[in-house]
Amino acid sequence: xxxxxxxxxxxxxxxxxxxxxxxxxxxxxxxxxxxxxxxxxxxxxxxxxxxxxxxxxxxxxxxxxxxxxxxxxxxxxxxxxxxxxxxxxxxxxxxxxxxxxxxxxxxxxxxxxxxxxxxxxxxxxxxxxxxxxxxxxxxxxxxxxxxxxxxxxxxxxxxxxxxxxxxxxxxxxxxxxxxx
Numbered sequence: 001x002x003x004x005x006x007x008x009x010x011x012x013x014x015x016x017x018x019x020x021x022x023x024x025x026x027x028x029x030x031x032x033x034x035x036x037x038x039x040x041x042x043x044x045x046x047x048x049x050x051x052x053x054x055x056x057x058x059x060x061x062x063x064x065x066x067x068x069x070x071x072x073x074x075x076x077x078x079x080x081x082x083x084x085x086x087x088x089x090x091x092x093x094x095x096x097x098x099x100x101x102x103x104x105x106x107x108x109x110x111x112x113x114x115x116x117x118x119x120x121x122x123x124x125x126x127x128x129x130x131x132x133x134x135x136x137x138x139x140x141x142x143x144x145x146x147x148x149x150x151x152x153x154x155x156x157x158x159x160x161x162x163x164x165x166x167x168x169x170x171x172x173x174x175x176x177x178x179x180x
Contacts, residue, residue, distance in 0.1 A: 002028050003127045004143065011137040023080045030084025033091055040094040043102065052097055059086045059093070115160050123151040
C-alpha cells in the first residue's frame with residue numbers, strides 16, 4: 001500500500017484523493033507498530049490482569065486531547081498523528097506492564113524480521129521498477145499479482161518457519177499446504 005498508494009488511489013478511487021497520501025503513510029507506520037499490541041492480549045488474559053485494558057483507556061483520552069490540539073494546527077494530518085501516536089504509546093504501555101508482571105525479558109525476533117525483510121526486498125525492487133509503467137487499472141492489478149508471486153517464491157526459498165512450525169500449521173489446517 002505504501003509503494004503503490006498513489007496508483008491505487010488514482011485507478012481505484014479518484015485522483016482528487018491524492019492529497020491523503022501523507023495521512024496513509026502516517027497511519028501505515030503507526031498501525032504497523034500499534035497492531036503489535038495484540039500479541040500481549042492473550043498474556044494479559046492468562047494473567048487475569050484485565051484492568052490493564054481498562055487503564056489503557058487513558059490513550060483514548062490522550063487521542064482526544066491531541067486531536068483537539070493537532071487538528072486545529074494541521075487538519076486531518078494532525079488527527080492521523082494523534083491517533084497514530086496513541087496506538088504506538090498503547091503498544092509500549094502493554095509491553096512495559098506485561099514485561100513487569102511476568103518478569104519475562106521479551107526478546108525481539110530480529111532473525112525472523114531480517115528474513116521477512118529479505119523476502120520483501122525482491123518484491124519491493126520489482127514494484128519500484130514496475131511503478132512507472134502502471135498507467136491503468138489492469139497494469140495495477142498485474143503489478144500487485146506479480147509482486148505477490150515474487151514474495152511467495154522468495155518466501156518458499158527462504159522459509160520463515162521451521163519444519164516443526166510448518167507441521168503445526170499444516171496440522172491445524174488439516175492439509176499439507178503451508179510451505180513457508
